[in-house]
Amino acid sequence: MLPIWKGLGWLAPVIFIAAFVDVQMLVDGVMGEDFYQQNRWVKLFSVAAVALLVAAIGLWLNVRDRIWRVHSETGKKTRPSAHTFLFLPIEVWAVIVPCVFLANDYVQQEQASKTLAYLETPRANDIYSVDFSKIFQNEDPIYKYGTMMVVTVENNQVLLKSSSHAYDGKRGVRKDLKQGTAADASYYNNQVIQMSIRELLGHYKDGTLFAVYRE
Incomplete structure (x- = not known):
């Protein structure tokens, strides 16, 4: 069975999950219950901030820890990422997760608009x-x-x-x-x-x- 992460690749899901939970609890604790869910800009700002954090950590780790490898037969040099999750570098997840989030947010907004139209x-x-x-x-x-x-x-x-x-x-x-x-x-x-x-x-x-x- 192939490992789903390499090096510190597990940091990508851990940071995203922990950050989203902690940010929601913090925002609701300061601004009031359900403030996070009811204010779209807060969610968008949060996912952008967390994505930048993951990107920075991923780039720093992979630039620091990448090593050159030489193919024994072709002599071709490669420098693969040292820290990956599901075979993708940590920093790539800083793009994938926000895209998934935005797609889901769009679907929810469309559903909310339809619901309002039905109620009106x-x-x-x-x-x-x-x-x-x-x-x-x-x-x-x-x-x-x-x-x-x-x-x-x-x-x-x-x-x-x-x-x-x-x-x-x-x-x-x-x-x-x-x-x-x-x-x-x-x-x-x-x-x-x-x-x-x-x-x-x-x-x-x-x-x-x-x-x-x-x-």
């Missing part, structure tokens, strides 16, 4: 993934994740039904949506509640409503 123009049978404990009083603080389905839309008022199922994690909600269970009318209680579009947008902003499903 609700339709019957739209399904919202929500945290019930932030909407209803005396809700179970553990089994709190479920869905709400749009029944009708009148002017800026939306009538909704809540699911009779709730989960202790968002995975259960996603599973029911994927399998189509959450689209069945029998999945919901008969009681109807009313919210304005402004309220729905507010719930999305504070994380109470975290996804919209529309067929």
Whole structure:
């Protein structure tokens, strides 16, 4: 089995993972809970700073520790990197990781834009993934994740039904949506509640409503 790193190549993932976790904890500790997640510029600045750090460390180590090698038959000289991760020099990961991060960030921004558009123009049978404990009083603080389905839309008022199922994690909600269970009318209680579009947008902003499903 080939090693996945050479020399100090393991530093690349360790620095990225440790830095992202520590930066998020530090920022949220100073600026308030979820400040890191809710402010895109903070995430972009953080990934750029960490990437520069990894690039500097990688270049310094590989310039310092590279040695010339001469092929016994051809006499060709090579100077391979002394510190690699997955066969790539540490400094190369300073480019790859930000690119992956930016691609993921772009996808998330596109999804957020689509979600906002759905909330601003609700339709019957739209399904919202929500945290019930932030909407209803005396809700179970553990089994709190479920869905709400749009029944009708009148002017800026939306009538909704809540699911009779709730989960202790968002995975259960996603599973029911994927399998189509959450689209069945029998999945919901008969009681109807009313919210304005402004309220729905507010719930999305504070994380109470975290996804919209529309067929």
